[in-house]
Amino acid sequence: xxxxxxxxxxxxxxxxxxxxxxxxxxxxxxxxxxxxxxxxxxxxxxxxxxxxxxxxxxxxxxxxxxxxxxxxxxxxxxxxxxxxxxxxxxxxxxxxxxxxxxxxxxxxxxxxxxxxxxxxxxxxxxxx
Ligand SMILES: Nc1ncnc2c1ncn2[C@@H]1O[C@H](COP(=O)(O)OP(=O)(O)OP(=O)(O)O)[C@@H](O)[C@H]1O
Numbered sequence: 001x002x003x004x005x006x007x008x009x010x011x012x013x014x015x016x017x018x019x020x021x022x023x024x025x026x027x028x029x030x031x032x033x034x035x036x037x038x039x040x041x042x043x044x045x046x047x048x049x050x051x052x053x054x055x056x057x058x059x060x061x062x063x064x065x066x067x068x069x070x071x072x073x074x075x076x077x078x079x080x081x082x083x084x085x086x087x088x089x090x091x092x093x094x095x096x097x098x099x100x101x102x103x104x105x106x107x108x109x110x111x112x113x114x115x116x117x118x119x120x121x122x123x124x125x126x127x128x
Contacts, residue, residue, distance in 0.1 A: 050121040063110035070106040074099040
């Protein structure tokens, strides 16, 4: 339902509340979200321990955000698919599989970024 256009501070606050409710629903309903958050915590702790640079922090935060955002969008698409077609449908399968593929792509990218950043630090510690 469209609301009247224009900037209303109460509407902006309500929209922010809806977004927070979405994050809450995502984290509460998705075991995958907990796995991503757990990995994110490990990455942040490793970043502090290895004292990565500001640019490296930016890349690590970007990678964490990318994975969480793709998982949240995947979850949203799954809910929509389940509403639109509770029964089996080949296009729903394509839609869900492509959304899951997007999560996998982002996770591979994030793992690559993590490897590129952390491996030199780990190797330096092991050899030095
Ligand atoms: N309504 C549907 N119509 C057609 N295929 C579907 C439907 N629901 C799920 N599938 C397909 O069945 C397979 C298993 O889906 P399901 O969501 O149970 O497992 P999943 O991909 O491991 O998801 P998750 O771990 O996020 O719950 C996937 O290939 C998915 O695309």
